[in-house]
Amino acid sequence: MHQVKISDDIFHVGVNDRRSERFENYWPLDKGIAYNSYLIVDEKIALLDTLERAFIDEYIDNIKNVIGDREVDYLIINHMEPDHSGAIRAIVKEFPNITFVGNKKTFPMLESFYKFTENTLEIKDGENLSLGKHNLQFHTIPMVHWPETMVTYETTTKTLFSADAFGSFGALNGGIFDDELDLSYYEEEMMRYFTNIVGKYCPHTQKALRKLDGLEIKTIAALHGPIWRSHIDMILEKYEKWSTYQSDKGVVIVYGTMYGNTEKMAETIARQLAVRGVKNVRVYDASKTHPSYIISDIFKFKGFIIGSCAYNNEMFPTVETLVNKIKHMGIKKKSLGVFGSFAWNGGGVKNLMKFAEDIKWEVVANPVEEKGSLKEDKFQQCVDLANAMADQLEAEFGA
Numbered sequence: 001m002h003q004v005k006i007s008d009d010i011f012h013v014g015v016n017d018r019r020s021e022r023f024e025n026y027w028p029l030d031k032g033i034a035y036n037s038y039l040i041v042d043e044k045i046a047l048l049d050t051l052e053r054a055f056i057d058e059y060i061d062n063i064k065n066v067i068g069d070r071e072v073d074y075l076i077i078n079h080m081e082p083d084h085s086g087a088i089r090a091i092v093k094e095f096p097n098i099t100f101v102g103n104k105k106t107f108p109m110l111e112s113f114y115k116f117t118e119n120t121l122e123i124k125d126g127e128n129l130s131l132g133k134h135n136l137q138f139h140t141i142p143m144v145h146w147p148e149t150m151v152t153y154e155t156t157t158k159t160l161f162s163a164d165a166f167g168s169f170g171a172l173n174g175g176i177f178d179d180e181l182d183l184s185y186y187e188e189e190m191m192r193y194f195t196n197i198v199g200k201y202c203p204h205t206q207k208a209l210r211k212l213d214g215l216e217i218k219t220i221a222a223l224h225g226p227i228w229r230s231h232i233d234m235i236l237e238k239y240e241k242w243s244t245y246q247s248d249k250g251v252v253i254v255y256g257t258m259y260g261n262t263e264k265m266a267e268t269i270a271r272q273l274a275v276r277g278v279k280n281v282r283v284y285d286a287s288k289t290h291p292s293y294i295i296s297d298i299f300k301f302k303g304f305i306i307g308s309c310a311y312n313n314e315m316f317p318t319v320e321t322l323v324n325k326i327k328h329m330g331i332k333k334k335s336l337g338v339f340g341s342f343a344w345n346g347g348g349v350k351n352l353m354k355f356a357e358d359i360k361w362e363v364v365a366n367p368v369e370e371k372g373s374l375k376e377d378k379f380q381q382c383v384d385l386a387n388a389m390a391d392q393l394e395a396e397f398g399a
């Protein structure tokens with residue numbers, strides 16, 4: 001096996017994972033995932049991040065394919081999450097004299113996860129480390145996506161080792177560069193990766209983007225997904241758009257139902273949106289579709305209409321899980337509608353309106369709450385809710 005050279009003296013030594021069902025044991029991996037790791041072979045050899053411990057044998061082989069009997073001098077730790085630090089113990093076993101390079105937040109984590117306290121080289125924000133011909137410059141980007149996260153900019157090839165930033169779900173199917181791939185295959189996976197993993201940290205992403213503004217970047221080597229070299233503007237623009245919560249004309253409708261009454265209300269609202277010319281309408285049953293996909297679509301579209309039946313004085317459990325996740329992520333700049341069905345004292349709509357208060361999105365119309373099955377009066381209110389949302393979208397995006 002030959003490792004792919006991504007630039008002068010820089011090699012990809014990552015692996016694909018098409019076996020794991022979920023990332024972080026939560027987010028579905030329909031198309032797998034790549035764990036990227038990189039080697040710079042110079043007077044000194046640097047390894048940039050490691051990977052998941054399940055792939056240690058393949059990983060060590062990949063490194064040896066490139067450097068033969070030479071030693072790795074430095075392990076640059078851009079990110080300590082175990083999908084990138086999981087092979088550290090194996091690397092130390094293989095290269096006992098290796099020096100860990102990180103910032104002041106890296107090393108307490110290194111100790112807490114792997115008990116390593118020695119052979120550390122602490123670098124400061126903006127500091128450089130020469131490997132010989134190549135020069136590494138470190139920039140901290142806290143909370144994109146952990147406190148210790150940093151990026152490493154290799155100044156001679158203008159390669160940005162970007163940690164989790166600009167990453168994507170999806171294994172790399174032969175092609176590893178953006179121009180070797182059909183990017184439309186990765187589009188949803190990129191968005192899902194950003195929204196699910198980094199999406200809670202949009203303000204931090206904005207700070208990181210401003211910090212990187214001054215760098216001339218020829219290659220972005222992220223820790224997951226394609227390596228960017230031909231579509232750098234595109235990925236930067238997408239990150240700018242997503243991290244400022246800019247969205248497109250469209251509505252996501254989600255409902256939690258046991259016996260179909262709330263679903264009927266969702267269907268009514270969806271139909272009226274279509275009648276009003278809203279083409280991007282996504283309707284999801286919260287018990288069927290994982291929050292991963294729904295959250296991605298919420299970032300994508302301006303409108304969000306959520307319904308729940310009453311369930312033991314509460315929202316339906318899968319709706320509750322979703323709205324809690326949305327609240328914790330602090331998603332902003334959405335237009336909201338609420339609906340639901342009940343039989344005696346309610347619980348669904350009431351609690352969804354508490355969510356509306358907490359999240360502070362613009363509520364486009366009064367909530368619609370039906371007792372039992374959908375009847376004429378509330379049918380009309382569902383239509384009115386859809387119309388209010390359509391009006392709001394037209395005002396912002398045009399007809």
Ligand SMILES: Cc1cc2nc3c(=O)[nH]c(=O)nc-3n(C[C@H](O)[C@H](O)[C@H](O)COP(=O)(O)O)c2cc1C
Binds near residue numbers: 259261308342373
């Ligand atoms: C397990 C269970 C718990 C319920 N709890 C409540 C409740 O706390 N308050 C209420 O008004 N209705 C409650 N209901 C009634 C349903 O909310 C009501 O039948 C509603 O129409 C169901 O909507 P759906 O068809 O969308 O599931 C409950 C029903 C079930 C089966």
